[in-house]
Amino acid sequence: MQCGDIGPCLHGEPKLQEKSMSSDIVRTGVIGCGGIAQHAHLPSILRNPKEQLVAVSDSFEDLARKIAVLNGLKETDAYADYRALLERKDIDAVTVCAWTGVHAEIVVAALQAGKHVLVEKPMAVTSDDARQMVQAADSTGRTLMIAYNHTYDLATEYVGRMLKTGELGDILYAEVFFCEDHGAWDAGAYRSTVRSATPVKPGTRPTDPYIQLLHYVHNFDSHVINLMRVLIGEPKGIEYAKWIPKSGLWAMLDYGTYKTFFKNVETGQRRFEKGIEIYGRNKRVRLDLAPPSQRYTPGVVTITDAQSQTVTTPMLEYRWPFELEHEHFSQCVLEGKQPLTNGHQALPDVVMAEDLARLALKQ
Structure with a gap:
């Protein structure tokens, strides 16, 4: 699958971005270690010849450590605070699988830290949050892709x-x-x-x-x-x-x-x-x-x-669409191209x- 060409509303040449890769491998961290990360994104990263799993983060630190070890990392590669993961210089990109309500906060911080971002759908709760994410991607020149596996x-x-x-x-x-x-x-x-x-505390329903x-x-x-x-x-x-x-x-x-x-x-x-x-x-x-x-x-x-x-x-x-999704993400990062489901393309979904x-x- 080539970057930028699948359906009527996505045709045309993708916009080139500033390249930031020094190798042909995208070194990736995963933020949020719940079900979708465990059963879809982590296996897809490990199967992708163009991605290397480097670190994981989850607000439940014991979960992050378990997932790190199960996926071939050390416990020291697991973080309770995603900001500590973003400080690592050996990470090029992050896959964000956290709760939708914190997508904007995490994605903007990751982009400003110089990381490329693949974030699970939905992109954000509000269009204001989604616009902040798009603006951060535009201003930093980093890749922002929304994980619409279908x-x-x-x-x-x-x-x-x-x-x-x-x-x-x-x-x-x-x-x-x-x-x-x-x-x-x-x-x-x-x-x-x-x-x-750690027992999960029930959230407050809006x-x-x-x-x-x-x-x-x-x-x-x-x-x-x-x-x-x-x-x-x-x-x-x-x-x-x-x-x-x-x-x-x-x-x-x-x-x-x-x-x-x-x-x-x-x-x-x-x-x-x-x-x-x-x-x-x-x-x-x-x-x-x-x-x-x-x-x-x-x-x-x-x-x-x-x-x-x-x-x-x-x-x-x-x-498996999740594998194709990660291959597309790493290809776009390495070649400096816009993904099919980039921030500008996905923003109207939130609207x-x-x-x-x-x-x-x-x-």
């Missing part, structure tokens, strides 16, 4: 090529969907997560309905918002949005010549359904993405001919989440 799925890339070549014909309608099953889809994988011996819904949209819909924008571009506006607690979020987006229906449904059933279906004048294509923790489950592309109704499912090469939350509460 965007790097080879099935997503396949659908992107279909759209760019016009194979579908004029788009008539699209649906973006995410049906949540309350965690049953990844319970097996995350059951093996290493945890701190009482503001807008903040509650904003967190909901970020946690469950940031992937499909970015996927939609990567594949079919920017909507002209949101015509309707409705949120029913414990049921889901629905919205209708205006794309000028067609509409896109956006749905997040909580069924309470053991199912996982995430993706996009695009109705073209010539063909209809449906992209079904796999649960991110299921390493050997590929995304599925289903194509239906509009006239004959013949259905085909192409056999695609499979690579759209805010708009969806505000409008849904008015209905």
